Amino acid sequence: MDHSAFQDHILPMGHICFGCGADNPHGMQIRSTWEEGQDVATCTWQPKPHHCGGEDFVNGGVIATVIDCHSFGTAIAWLYRLEGRAMDSAPTTHCVTASMHVDFLRPTPLAQPVILRATPLRVEGRRVTVACSVRSGDVETVRCEGVFVRVSAAAARDRGRSSATR
Incomplete structure (x- = not known):
């Protein structure tokens, strides 16, 4: 089984994404x-002081971004898994x-x-629904249900461009 991170395989814009891009120094x-032998994806992330939304707490928008990227990666990985394919296989x-509904x-x-x-x-068709929970220690702090839509590579590229480059 491949134990590499989903984000290592998500292209074309995955490497610059603010939430999950390895090539984004500000992200x-x-x-x-x-998780080994499970249909559950995990991610452990350490917030930094500039992610604060109050003196000692993570900003809600930052939490939503982390949930979005983790759930998005899970949706893509799940589609590959359902098709019995490795994430590096073609077609992408x-x-x-x-x-996203966030509580x-x-x-x-x-x-x-x-x-x-x-x-x-x-x-359901092109739509993948993913549930995500956020925990700090033993306490659940956030719950989310997100819907992610499978699109063509061209559509994914177009959505990744800023309006200035269109």
Whole structure:
């Protein structure tokens, strides 16, 4: 089984993404992997002081970004898994975020690692629904359900361009 992070395989824009891009020096550079033998993806991320939304807590928008990138990667990895293909195989699979419903249950402390667990719930046509929970220590702080839509490589590239380059 491949234990590399989903983000290592997501192209064309995955390497510059603010949330998960390894080539974005200002980003959060999250890394998502499958739990051994499970259909659950995990990610552990340590917020930095500039991610604060209050004196000791992570900003809600920052949390939503981390959830989006982790759940997005999980949706793509799930589609590959359902097709019995490695993430590096052709044709490449691309998705875009369609919607996210985020419930902030309690503040997420800034000082300790954030643990995300995402579970694919269903695939309906081109839509993949993923549930994600955020924990700080033993406490669940955020819950989310996101919908990600499979698109062509061209559509993924077009959505990744800024309006200035169109």
